[in-house]
Amino acid sequence: MNKDKIIICRCSDVTLEDIHKLLEEGYTSFEDLKRLLRIGMGPCQGQTCAELVRKEIANFLHQKAETVPIHKTRPLTIGVKLRAIAEGAKDEN
Amino acid sequence: MKTNIVIIGAGISGVSIAYNLAKMGQKGIIVIDKSYMTSGATGRCGAGVRQQWATKSNCEMAKRSIEFFEIAEETLQYEGGIEFKQEGYLILATNNEEVEQFKKNVELQNSIGIASRAITVDEALKIVPHLNPDSFLMATFCPTDGHLNPFLMTDAYYQAAKRLGVDFHFFENVKEIVSEHGQVQKVITDQDTYKTNIVVNAAGGYAREIGLMAGVEIPVYSEKHEILVTEPISRIQGPMVMSFSKNIYCQQVPHGSFLIGRGDPTVPHDHDITSTWHFLDEMAKTVADILPKIGELRVIRQWAGSYNMSPDKQPIISDVPTLEGFFLACGFSGHGFMFAPMTGILLSEIILKKPTTLDVGDYHLHRFKTNTIRETEKSVV
Incomplete structure (x- = not known):
C-alpha cells in the first residue's frame, strides 16, 4: 500500500509518508513532528497516533520504542464546552 | 572547540539572531538549546502579531516586523508556508x-x-x-x-540559518559562562566547551539565570x-x-x-x-x-x-557595558515572537558595531541602572 494512503493521525489527516519525510529531514523527536504536522494536537490528543508515531521514530533511529519519548499528556481528558465550564464555575461560588 | 559566536536559546529570537548574523557574513555561529526547537515560550505563545502599542519604540518594532512577516516565505525561501x-x-x-x-x-x-x-x-x-x-x-x-504559525516561522529561520552555515545543538545544557578581564571567554555545556568571544543570551524564560552565569544582573x-x-x-x-x-x-x-x-x-x-x-x-x-x-x-x-517580564514591559536588546562580548535579547514581556524579525536585525547590528536600523535607546540594559526608563508599555495581556 502507498505510504501516502496510510493515515497515522486521524484528527489531522497526517500520512505515514508525511512522517517518513520529516524523519529523513532530521526531525526525529515526537515534539518536532507534533509541531510541524499537528500530530497529537487534535480532538483525540494523540491517543490514536502517539504509539504509531513512536514506533516509526524507533524504527528510524534503530532504538527500542519504549526509549522514544512521546508528547506530554495535557488536560482536558475529553472536550468540554466553555459554557459548561463557566456555568459549573458559577455553582461553585 | 573554538567558535566565533554562541547563541543560547533556539526560540524565535535565537534563530532570528542566528539567521541575521549569518546573513551579514558571520561564520562560526552555534545555537545551543537545552531542549527541542520552540520548547520554551515560542512554542507556547498565542502567536498573534500586532502594531497597536502604547510606546513609540514598540510601534516601530512591530511595524517593521510585520513588514518582514509579509515577505518572510520568499526571503527565507521557506517552502512549507508560515500561515500568515x-x-x-x-x-x-x-x-x-x-x-x-x-x-x-x-x-x-x-x-x-x-x-x-x-x-x-x-x-x-x-x-x-x-x-x-x-x-x-x-x-x-x-x-x-495578524497571526502566524510560531513553529513554522521558527523552522523557516532555522532552515535558512542552517543553509548559511549556522550549527544547531539541541538537548545541550549551558552550565557555565567564563569571562576574564571583563571579556567573555568560554561557554561550558554538559557536552562540550566552546572558546568564544561573543555570547548571546536569548534564553527566554531563563534569561536571568543565563545572565547570572556570566555575572550579569538582568532585572527580569x-x-x-x-x-x-x-x-x-x-x-x-x-x-x-x-x-x-x-x-x-x-x-x-x-x-x-x-x-x-x-x-x-x-x-x-x-x-x-x-x-x-x-x-x-x-x-x-x-x-x-x-x-x-x-x-x-x-x-x-x-x-x-x-x-519573561522586564520592569517597563519593553524588551532588552542590548550590549552589556560591564562585560565585553555578552549580548542580550530578553525581557520581551510576552511579545518576543512578534518582534523577532527586528530583534534579529537590531542585535546583529549591535554585535557587529554597525549603525542600528532603529533607535534602540529604549531597549538598553542601562536604563534600569540609571533609572532612565523612558516609557512603560501599558498594552499587555
Missing part, C-alpha cells in the same frame, strides 16, 4: 480610562504610519458579529495586524501565562479579539481552532508552567461575557508558558 493571516486585531475598551488611552495610542500609531483606527461598537460588530455589544464601549482596529523575571485551544470549526472570526482590562486574547487560527489566553498578575515570579483549573473556570466566564457564541465550543487542551 493578516486580518487585524480588534482591541476592546471596556472603561473610560481605556477609551482615553486608546485614543492616544491610535494617534501615536498613525503618526508612524500604522493604519489603526478608533471604531464604535456598531463598527466592531460588523467586523466580529459574535461580540457581546454590552461588554465594551469602543474599540480600536488595525487591519494589517518569569511569569506564567495560560492558554487553551478549542476544537476546530469553520471560519467565523477574522481578527484577534483582545481586551487588556478583561485580560483576554482570542484568535481563530487558520486551522479552525480558537486560541484563548491570559496571564494572572497574582502568580509568583518563577518557572512554573503547570495548567490550572482556576484559569479554565475564569477564562470560560470571560468568554461567556465577551464572546458568548464561542462558549459553545469544546476546549480540547490547555497549557502554559513563561513571559
Whole structure:
C-alpha cells in the first residue's frame, strides 16, 4: 500500500509518508513532528497516533520504542464546552 | 572547540539572531538549546502579531516586523508556508480610562504610519458579529495586524540559518559562562566547551539565570501565562479579539481552532508552567461575557508558558557595558515572537558595531541602572 494512503493521525489527516519525510529531514523527536504536522494536537490528543508515531521514530533511529519519548499528556481528558465550564464555575461560588 | 559566536536559546529570537548574523557574513555561529526547537515560550505563545502599542519604540518594532512577516516565505525561501493571516486585531475598551488611552495610542500609531483606527461598537460588530455589544464601549482596529504559525516561522529561520552555515545543538545544557578581564571567554555545556568571544543570551524564560552565569544582573523575571485551544470549526472570526482590562486574547487560527489566553498578575515570579483549573473556570466566564457564541465550543487542551517580564514591559536588546562580548535579547514581556524579525536585525547590528536600523535607546540594559526608563508599555495581556 502507498505510504501516502496510510493515515497515522486521524484528527489531522497526517500520512505515514508525511512522517517518513520529516524523519529523513532530521526531525526525529515526537515534539518536532507534533509541531510541524499537528500530530497529537487534535480532538483525540494523540491517543490514536502517539504509539504509531513512536514506533516509526524507533524504527528510524534503530532504538527500542519504549526509549522514544512521546508528547506530554495535557488536560482536558475529553472536550468540554466553555459554557459548561463557566456555568459549573458559577455553582461553585 | 573554538567558535566565533554562541547563541543560547533556539526560540524565535535565537534563530532570528542566528539567521541575521549569518546573513551579514558571520561564520562560526552555534545555537545551543537545552531542549527541542520552540520548547520554551515560542512554542507556547498565542502567536498573534500586532502594531497597536502604547510606546513609540514598540510601534516601530512591530511595524517593521510585520513588514518582514509579509515577505518572510520568499526571503527565507521557506517552502512549507508560515500561515500568515493578516486580518487585524480588534482591541476592546471596556472603561473610560481605556477609551482615553486608546485614543492616544491610535494617534501615536498613525503618526508612524500604522493604519489603526478608533471604531464604535456598531463598527466592531460588523467586523466580529459574535461580540457581546454590552461588554465594551469602543474599540480600536488595525487591519494589517495578524497571526502566524510560531513553529513554522521558527523552522523557516532555522532552515535558512542552517543553509548559511549556522550549527544547531539541541538537548545541550549551558552550565557555565567564563569571562576574564571583563571579556567573555568560554561557554561550558554538559557536552562540550566552546572558546568564544561573543555570547548571546536569548534564553527566554531563563534569561536571568543565563545572565547570572556570566555575572550579569538582568532585572527580569518569569511569569506564567495560560492558554487553551478549542476544537476546530469553520471560519467565523477574522481578527484577534483582545481586551487588556478583561485580560483576554482570542484568535481563530487558520486551522479552525480558537486560541484563548491570559496571564494572572497574582502568580509568583518563577518557572512554573503547570495548567490550572482556576484559569479554565475564569477564562470560560470571560468568554461567556465577551464572546458568548464561542462558549459553545469544546476546549480540547490547555497549557502554559513563561513571559519573561522586564520592569517597563519593553524588551532588552542590548550590549552589556560591564562585560565585553555578552549580548542580550530578553525581557520581551510576552511579545518576543512578534518582534523577532527586528530583534534579529537590531542585535546583529549591535554585535557587529554597525549603525542600528532603529533607535534602540529604549531597549538598553542601562536604563534600569540609571533609572532612565523612558516609557512603560501599558498594552499587555
